[in-house]
Amino acid sequence: MKGVVFTEFLEMVDDKFSPEIAERIIDNADLASNGAYTAVGTYDHTELVKLVVNLAAETGAEVPDLVRTFGEHFFHRLVAIYPHFVNDDQDVFAFLESVENYIHIEVRKLYPDADLPSVKTERPGDGQLVVTYESKRCLADAAHGLILGCLDHFKVKDKVSIDRQDESEGKGSRVRFNLSKAA
Ligand code: HEM
Structure with missing residues (x-):
């Protein structure tokens, strides 16, 4: 999965929750990438699953709701990144x-x-x-x-x-x- 998905996900966590929560969900996920994503890099998509599960544990929200909220946020970001589409x-x-x-x-x-x-x-x-x-x-x-x-x-x-x-x-x-x- 492209790094843009991860960078936008973490950006959303920063904005909708807090930078501290973003840091904690990365620290608690034990990721091969250590959470150091670049937009053009490619990472295992299960890292996203781990981050979402940790975000659910931190916030008490349900995983499907968090993934859907992220999808909606991601669409608006895709329009900003790829306006010509x-x-x-x-x-x-x-x-x-x-x-x-x-x-x-x-x-x-x-x-x-x-x-x-x-x-x-x-x-x-x-x-x-x-x-x-x-x-x-x-x-x-x-x-x-x-x-x-x-x-x-x-x-x-x-x-x-x-x-x-x-x-x-x-x-x-x-x-x-x-x-x-x-x-
Ligand atoms: C401006 C419009 C869109 C652009 C530029 C775009 C581009 C992308 C990009 C760059 C990825 C990441 C690929 C990767 O991780 O390797 C992606 C994944 C994805 N796209 Fe789109 N997309 C757009 C609209 C949509 C829409 C409207 C849907 C609705 C069904 C959609 C469904 C998905 C899903 C669910 C993924 C995650 C990968 C997966 O589920 O297998 N995309 N898209």
Whole structure:
């Protein structure tokens, strides 16, 4: 997993919790990297899992809630880092369709070793989009947060509902998000 995910996660912990908590979750995680991440480096994604579990222990929050909150924060950071991938005039469903067919393809050109999930889409009917997330890294909660971040960015958070179905026996490795626009 690219270091940008870790640097942005720790930045969020600094801001939403405190720099002391960020330091403690690193110290208590016994990481091969020692928590010294660079944005372009590549690290074992289980380090992120350890940091989130420690953050849950420090704050009393639930792991899935923390991962979803991070996903939402990460989307806003991705827009700031890669503004050319996001056309604000685009419809949010068209944007979500472009993640698999364009954005993640461009990301892989920039970082051939990137660990990218599959984010397939289909339109079953008017005002509906199905986004199916699949990845052995089981970060469906992050995908959920990233989708919430998109809805927020395109200012339609209160106009689109999300119904979530795990298709991997609760493992979060394959999850279907049914998005519906309010009539
Ligand atoms: C501007 C838009 C986006 C950009 C530039 C972007 C780019 C990236 C980058 C750089 C990574 C890290 C790769 C690595 O760690 O090696 C990543 C991972 C990921 N992306 Fe995207 N992404 C975008 C939008 C989205 C959206 C809307 C979703 C919603 C489903 C999504 C789902 C994910 C997930 C869940 C991961 C974590 C890896 C995994 O689960 O296997 N991304 N993306």
